[in-house]
Amino acid sequence: MANQAYSLGFSNVGQDVVVWPQAKIVSPEVISLGDSVIIDDFVLLMGGAKTTIGSFVHLASFVSVVGGGEFLMEDFAGISSGGRVYTGNDDYLGGYLTGPTVPFPYRVPSRSFVHIKKHAIIGANTVILPGLVIGEGAAIGAGSVVTKECEPWTIYVGSPARALRPRPKEKIIELEAQLRREIYNEKGQYIPKRMRESQDGAQKQ
Numbered sequence: 001m002a003n004q005a006y007s008l009g010f011s012n013v014g015q016d017v018v019v020w021p022q023a024k025i026v027s028p029e030v031i032s033l034g035d036s037v038i039i040d041d042f043v044l045l046m047g048g049a050k051t052t053i054g055s056f057v058h059l060a061s062f063v064s065v066v067g068g069g070e071f072l073m074e075d076f077a078g079i080s081s082g083g084r085v086y087t088g089n090d091d092y093l094g095g096y097l098t099g100p101t102v103p104f105p106y107r108v109p110s111r112s113f114v115h116i117k118k119h120a121i122i123g124a125n126t127v128i129l130p131g132l133v134i135g136e137g138a139a140i141g142a143g144s145v146v147t148k149e150c151e152p153w154t155i156y157v158g159s160p161a162r163a164l165r166p167r168p169k170e171k172i173i174e175l176e177a178q179l180r181r182e183i184y185n186e187k188g189q190y191i192p193k194r195m196r197e198s199q200d201g202a203q204k205q
């Protein structure tokens with residue numbers, strides 16, 4: 001089976017996007033993908049209220065994004081395998097019955113959001129609860145449970161996730177600038193891989 005990126009009917013899909021054939025995408029019409037995105041096999045991505053994924057983003061195998069709320073993931077962010085993002089929740093606190101088998105109004109799930117900012121990296125099997133912002137450049141250690149907003153450029157670990165130490169940002173910002181100079185044109189448009197390769201080929205001749 002082939003790459004699904006250009007056949008599923010996403011609301012927007014950039015260039016050099018690969019959605020592997022065994023990724024399960026629900027409501028692609030509310031999902032927008034930037035350039036250079038890879039969604040591995042066995043990802044479950046439910047569009048919810050709205051899903052916006054930037055450029056240079058990887059969702060590794062067995063990541064799931066569910067919950068019916070809004071999901072925003074900025075450029076150069078990634079989620080390692082098994083990461084679980086919840087953009088909404090059943091009522092765990094005793095107000096209502098729970099679970100999708102129960103009809104309304106006996107069940108009242110909350111619809112919220114998760115926002116993963118630029119350069120944030122989420123370690124394997126991490127759980128991110130609804131209503132949270134993962135700050136720019138934050139790194140979350142494997143197996144963490146994120147229950148509170150994460151500050152930018154900080155490494156977090158554990159359950160509940162707690163700040164371990166700062167994550168230096170200078171090199172990452174510098175490398176991003178270098179990469180943008182190389183693979184975006186003067187108008188700020190992404191240059192697809194095939195065009196870069198053909199330019200390289202022409203220069204070598």
Ligand SMILES: CC(C)(COP(=O)(O)OP(=O)(O)OC[C@H]1O[C@@H](n2cnc3c(N)ncnc32)[C@H](O)[C@@H]1OP(=O)(O)O)[C@@H](O)C(=O)NCCC(=O)NCCS
Pocket residue numbers: 080081122123124139140141142143144155156157158159164
């Ligand atoms: C968070 C991380 C980057 C920290 O790496 P590090 O700086 O080498 O960390 P250290 O091994 O020095 O550990 C520092 C402390 O944090 C703890 N710690 C490290 N990672 C942890 C984790 N994921 N969960 C809980 N505690 C963790 C260590 O036990 C240690 O605690 P101590 O000081 O009480 O002994 C790394 O442990 C990690 O989880 N990386 C994610 C890897 C991953 O998911 N990769 C997927 C493919 S990209």
